[in-house]
Every structure is written in C-alpha cells, then in structure tokens.
Amino acid sequence: MVLPYWLDRPDLEALGIARQASARGFERLWLGEMATFDVFALATAVAGGTSIPRLTVGPLAVGVRSPVAIAMGAASVATLTGTHVDVALGASSPHIVSDWHGRDWSGNPRRTRESVAVLRELLGGKRAAFSGRHIRTRGFRLRQPQPDSMIGVAAFGPRMTEVAAETADEVVLNLVPPAHIAQVRASIDAFAEARGRPAPRLAVWVACSVEPGPATYRQLASQLAVYLRPPGYGEMFTELGFGDLVRQARATTGRRTLIEGIPPELPAAVGAIGSGAEVLRRIDAYFNAGADHIGLVPTTADDRDGAETLAFISEHAPDLIPGPTGAKRPVGGGGIRSIGDGQR
Template sequence: MTSVGVVTPFWLDRPPAEALDIAVNADLAGFGTLWIGEMATFDAFALATAVGLRTSHISLKIGPLAAGVRSPVALALGLSTVVTTTGRRASLALGASSPRIVRDWHGRPWEPVRRVRQTVRDTRAVLNGNRMAGFRMQAPLPGTPISVAAFGPAMTRVAADEADEVVLNLVGAGHVTRVRAELAELTRVPPPIAVWLPTALDPGPATIRQLREQLAVYLAPPGYGEMFSALGHGDLVARARAGTPRSELAHDIPVDLLEAVGAVGSATAIARRVEEYFEAGASHVGLVPATADDPAARTLLTTLAPLVQGRSS
C-alpha cells in the first residue's frame, strides 16, 4: 500500500511561522500525514503540538531528528507531550544528521552509526513502558513506529536492523531501487521506504532560486554529498566541502539536479514523478512544497490532493 503526505519545509527565504500555515493547508486539502523536522527555527515537538491544536485530523511524523542530540527519555517525553495534548496519532523518525548540527550546534560527539542504533533501541524501550536507568513513562506509547533516515551502507544496515520505516531525502528514483535491494539482502522482511520529495508547481525564477538555495545546504554533509556525486555533480560537492560560500554554490546548481531529486513542473508531471518513486520501491512520498511563489503552498496542495486521492494517508 502506498501513500502521499506532506513535509513541513523550512525554506531559508520564508518566515518561520509559514510552517504552521502549511500544516493547516495540508490538513484542509485532505492529506493524512505531516512530517515535522527540525532546522534553525522551532523545536520539533513544540511545533508538532501547535500543529495538532490547529488542525483537525492529520497524523504527525516528528523527524527525522538528530539521534545524538536528545536522550531516549527526552525523545519519549516529547512524543508523549504531542500525543497527550493534541489527541493526535504521532510517530518518531531519527537519523544521524550531520557533524555540524550534532557536534558544532549541540556540542555532542559525532558517532552516527552507534548513536542512531542505540537511540532507536532505547527510545523504543522507553516508549514501550520498560524501565531504563530508573525511569519509566507514566503513560507509555507501546508499538510507536520509529523511522530511520538512511544514507550509505552503514546507516542502511542500522535501518534494516532497527527501523519500522526507512526515510530517504533528496534522492532520485534509481537510488530508491538500490536501497530497496540492499534492504532485501540485509533482512528477511525489509522495512518500507518513505521519500521526501521537493515539489514545485509550475515554478518561476523565485521558486527555482529557493530550491537551489536549500539544496546547496546539503552538498557537503556525509551521505548527501556522495549521492549528489553519483548523480554527476561531484564538482559541486568538492567545492562545498572546500568551503565555497553557499550563495555561489546555489547559483551554480543546474536545474537538472533539482529535477533529479524533486518533482518540478505541472500538476500532471508531478503526479507522474510521484508514481516513479512508487514504481522504484517507495511506499510513501512526502511532498516538500516550494512556497516562494505560493505562500503556505495553498495552490500546490489543493491542486495535487485530487491527483493523489486514495494515496494521501
């Protein structure tokens, strides 16, 4: 079974509060799932609580959050706060994130594989009501799904071993097929794959610029850079890792790279692109809506919802 949801984007050129309006528009358009990540604006659990109080039915997937930043107890308490205060279904997604976020922003050691594996196991145990270091949740959330963001062989193995779902961001459809095959080799019952897909409906220059500026952020981090290199853009990755200013990198990102990892064009073309990811092996596609020319993605979400009706869960 496949489904289409919405990802709350954190565009660098848009006001932070737009995230709430996007959530409301996704809910009104009939999408059933909203992903809420975390960048440089809101705490994800606080934002998810606000979303739950302003919407009527949409379920919440919080993350992928950096596994090395919060303890399993903090993650479980955050999720419990969202579920209890909103009455909404909510699940959790975790990932390695990047050295800059984990080590530089939060002052935690960068140990991606070990930290993600242990955090998933321990958080699952806490959510299930097990006692850990003397702590036990008063209102456990047993069976809560935990998704894992995976890039590269090591993290794919962690996801195969520990995840209820694998999350991929900024990837082409061919990459989904490869990851699906890797998971099938690693485990008897591969977890389903969710893909975050930057989406722009009939984009103008401002939207293309928005997509370029955001993608430039991901050129240097481990995993992302290797994937972009595999798509034939190793020169951009090398420049990003050498310290080239992000504005220069964004200017040089070709449209064909945006198209390789996103859905850009007419509503029909976007719907076809989403279908490509399902055919490649994805079970869920989260649309990351561009908003430079479409505030709070109102037009994009209302236009695309009928085209993915039956999948928007």
C-alpha cells in the same frame, strides 16, 4: 506532507503549510527540526491548529537528543493534543551535532541502533535499563506510554541502511532520485530477510512544485546548497553529475556563493518539479522504484503555503497511492493518507 522549513522564509510559514495540508485532507504530517522551532513545541501547535490525526516527529539527531528526551517529547505531544505521534531518528550532520551542540558525531550506526532499542522499550511503557557503548540510561519510565508509535530511521550509506532495515519500522530517505530508491529497497529487503524480520516500509521526502517560477528554483537552490557538502549527499550529487558543485561547496564556507551556480537540473533530479503531468509522473516513478510512502515537500516562493501544488496533488493523488499488493488503486473517502501510506 512534510513541513519544509525553507531557508530565507518566515518561520511561521510552517503553520500555514500545515493548515493547507489539513484543508486538503492529508492525514499524516512530518515535522523535522532545523534552526527555527523546537520540534515538539511546533508539533503541539500544529496539532492544536489542524485536524491532521497523525504526526511524525523527526528525523531527530541521535547525537543530540537522548532516547528519554525523545520519548518524553513524543508522549507529551500525544497526551496533550490527542494526536498520534510517530518518531524518526537520524545522524544529522557534523555541523549541527558538533558545531551547534558540541556533541560527538562519530559512531552513528551503533548509536542509532542503541537509540532505537531503548526508545522502543520506553514507548512501550518499560522502565529504562540499558548500558551500551553510546547510550546509558536507568530508571526512567513514561507516565503515558505510546506503544503504537512507529519508529523510523533516516538512512544514508550502507551502515545506516543496515541498522534501519534491522531495527526500524520505516526507513526514511531525503533528496534522492528514484534509482537510489530502487537500490535501497533491495538492500533493506535483503537485510531484513537475513534477520528474519518483515522489511520496514520505505519512505522518501520529495520536494514538489507544479509550474515553478524563477523564485521557486532559487528557493530550491538555496536549500540544496546546504546538502552539497555533508558526507553521503555530496557523493550522491557527484554521481548525478554535479561533482563540480560538490567540490566548490566543500572548498567554501558560504552557502550564498553556491546558490547562483545550482542549475534547475539538480532539484529536478531529486524532486518532482515541473508541469502537473511531470510532477505526477515523477511521483509515480518513486513508487515504481519501491517507495511505500512519499512525503511531499511543497515549495512556497511562488505558491503561498504550497497551496496550489498541494491542491493539485491532492486532487490527483488517489490514482497514485499503492494498494496492499503494490498496485495502484483509488482511495475511498474524502482524505488522502499522506501519499502512498499503503502497505506493501
């Protein structure tokens, strides 16, 4: 499950969604970071208010947070709450990195590679001693190492995909169609094989809504309007046939002016939206394309805290979770391991 941080919704809705995920037996929750809460503060609150045993914090912008800050944050949440904490890194966008934080957005593949290397050493309990092109740190060591923390990398574009395949435990994608999953699966397998290392797991965040109403489609459009402009996403949406929307987004500064023009076909192209059967078929399509793990992003405009969608999917999830060989298999016990938290 992924906390969605829907725009134009109350900030504290995130805690309600987390409680729903916990009540429905989800055992892994992703927490990104946008314009509401500091993610480590939110992770501490979620861990204290739910029974979810595993949190993934991120993707965090490598141009904003240093490896030391990320390691300290993850270790703080894990130590204070007793919850397992994984981390994910990403490039974010020029708007967030440069406009909000006044940091340089360039050089992200190299910066990410260096960040993963340093973060892995720090989480493992080693003292920092690194001098790279973008990352320089010396002397720091965690008081509470987290050697079992998994490191993910959000990949969009060939260079970041290569870095993720060669360094990360998990590659993370967001707002992509199943066909894109198949392409990335082939790429990361090839990059990893060339480096002589096991291929990382492939995770995808999928917006989901069972029986959506007009308010839900507007909620999805409001969020997608943010992604039409950034590099990579705009090109992907253009390939999907929405080039006019991308050009409009890049020619204007107003998100709200774009929302009315986004058709239902756009969220449907990069999510699992529709009847219960349609949602399950769509989730299955992502697995069949090569995803190991699906992070569900529930809508809330017509469904308070995503309760109905999460209840439906949790009831039907055992038939969708891939087993050790990639074949579908039921899951024993009462909970679900996020969705698709099996091993390829």
